Amino acid sequence: MNIGQAADATGVSAKRIRYYEQIGLLTPAARTESGYRQYDGGALHTLSFINRARELGFSIAEITDLLALWRNDQRSNAKVKTIALGHIEALRQKIAGMQSMQDTLQHLADSCDGDARAECPILDELQRIAS
């Protein structure tokens, strides 16, 4: 199976597949005589694993760890859980920050009636805090 078909089958673009191979996340694919990369079911499996983990927000570095655990020892559950919990906590903090940001902006926008002559504290707020 060529890289394009593997891409279609897994939702990972050919560009990404080559990149993952280049940085060592994937072991180099077998090649045909003419140099085309070949993928089999196992490779597709790994690619889909990676794709799903990316969708869940894991970084490439984290996926490197997850893949190593997945490949080497499916019973290293504690490590897997530790990685997941760390990621959950990071997500929690990011979400809290963005939520606070959103609340502030919503508050400002609510107070701005969008009329050219009336109050719009959005700029005022930026300016106030700025000074």
Place this chain on the structure above:
Amino acid sequence: MNIGQAADATGVSAKRIRYYEQIGLLTPAARTESGYRQYDGGALHTLSFINRARELGFSIAEITDLLALWRNDQRSNAKVKTIALGHIEALRQKIAGMQSMQDTLQHLADSCDGDARAECPILDELQRIAS
């Protein structure tokens, strides 16, 4: 006032200040004879405005627009509000996505007792969806 003091006063690193000037977000600072950039109250004001907007998650491109509105016509409230509302909506979607991510991971982690011999569906889930 030199760039280092401006950085301390506004919380924008010297690196960032030079970068903002380079990309045209800031008008080039005045220079001393020896080439040192000089900053006055107005510049500090602008820098703090930018910093606050960055903290609120506005992109440089959005801040460019905000700054233009701020400088040129403080009564373009409708445009300002439009930019803010667009940003709020983008934040809402990002937060929802991350929240969903976090929920999924939390669910998986809850089902994983971290014992080497027991169930840990984190990898299983990745694998299941992967197949």
Place this chain on the structure above:
DNA sequence: CCTTGACCTTCCCATAATGGGAAGGAATAG
């Protein structure tokens, strides 16, 4: 058999918004 189009290869550049650091000049404190 040859052409055409779709596919593959590698290589380089670009993104967003910084940080790091080197090489060298300038200001300041002792």
Place this chain on the structure above:
DNA sequence: CTATTCCTTCCCATTATGGGAAGGTCAAGG
């Protein structure tokens, strides 16, 4: 006068990907 701190520009690195060029390959149809 010198040591230290600050400034300058310039180049490279980051993260994870996309875009595109130049060129080789494969399959199908005329």
